[in-house]
Amino acid sequence: MKSFASLASLLLVAGSAAAHYTFPNLIVGGTKTADWVNVRQTNNFNSQAPVTDVTSADFRCYDSATNPTAQTIAVAAGSTLGVGCDQGIYHPGVVNVYMAKAPSGNVSTFDGSGAVWFKVYQISAVTDGGTSISWPAQNLDSVSFTVPKNLPTGQYLVRLEAIALHVASTFGGAQFYLSCGQVSITGGGSGTPGPLVSIPGVYTGNEPGILININYPIPANYTQPGPAVWSG
Numbered sequence: 105m106k107s108f109a110s111l112a113s114l115l116l117v118a119g120s121a122a123a124h125y126t127f128p129n130l131i132v133g134g135t136k137t138a139d140w141v142n143v144r145q146t147n148n149f150n151s152q153a154p155v156t157d158v159t160s161a162d163f164r165c166y167d168s169a170t171n172p173t174a175q176t177i178a179v180a181a182g183s184t185l186g187v188g189c190d191q192g193i194y195h196p197g198v199v200n201v202y203m204a205k206a207p208s209g210n211v212s213t214f215d216g217s218g219a220v221w222f223k224v225y226q227i228s229a230v231t232d233g234g235t236s237i238s239w240p241a242q243n244l245d246s247v248s249f250t251v252p253k254n255l256p257t258g259q260y261l262v263r264l265e266a267i268a269l270h271v272a273s274t275f276g277g278a279q280f281y282l283s284c285g286q287v288s289i290t291g292g293g294s295g296t297p298g299p300l301v302s303i304p305g306v307y308t309g310n311e312p313g314i315l316i317n318i319n320y321p322i323p324a325n326y327t328q329p330g331p332a333v334w335s336g
Contacts, residue, residue, distance in 0.1 A: 123194045124152035127264050127283040131186030131246055132177055139190075143285040145172040152190075154268065154279035158314075163304040164216050165263065165284035174286045176211055181292040182253035187264045187285065188246045195268035195279065196239040196318060199247055200330050201225040202263045202303065203255075211259035211286045221263070221306070222297040222334045225249035229326035237322055241266065252336030254295030259288045263303070267329065273317035275309055295336045306330055 128139035206214035
């Protein structure tokens with residue numbers, strides 16, 4: 105009996121670990137970069153454990169323990185930029201992608217503090233008034249979006265967050281899987297990105313798209329967390 109219980113515990117732990125994921129690389133010009141080269145290595149690069157406290161400093165880039173260095177890669181404004189997932193987005197949930205321009209011009213020394221972040225892309229839920237809800241981001245092995253053509257030239261952090269909502273019915277239950285890449289935008293325009301938000305600070309954890317029971321009753325609609333997407 106003890107052996108069976110031990111085996112069951114091991115299987116549970118293994119299953120839980122397999123359900124977690126990281127976002128360790130960028131996809132530029134259709135080519136995936138090596139892990140943790142153009143993306144700052146996150147604290148969970150081994151454990152794959154999520155962030156659940158939206159007020160934590162680690163909610164920004166999740167790198168307090170790794171003190172990472174990353175290389176900055178050139179990306180043309182108006183081109184497609186992707187962020188790769190190590191084993192696919194397992195849990196039902198949504199995705200937001202934020203960017204922040206380094207005020208000094210050097211993103212390597214930029215910590216992303218202050219009201220500097222704007223949203224450039226999102227993948228929300230699909231609802232039909234309460235009969236069903238589906239999650240287009242689930243099972244994706246990468247997230248790709250068009251860098252706004254009018255985004256000003258300069259160096260930026262690119263922060264992807266995948267919000268897992270399978271146990272989000274209680275406060276702090278939503279799981280955030282995230283990472284920050286470093287890019288140098290070339291050929292940009294004269295747009296003014298916004299609205300600008302701080303991370304942490306953008307969420308309280310009580311938003312209807314974060315504190316939500318997705319199983320019962322089936323939500324009639326879904327409200328994407330965060331500001332509106334800036335498309336340029």
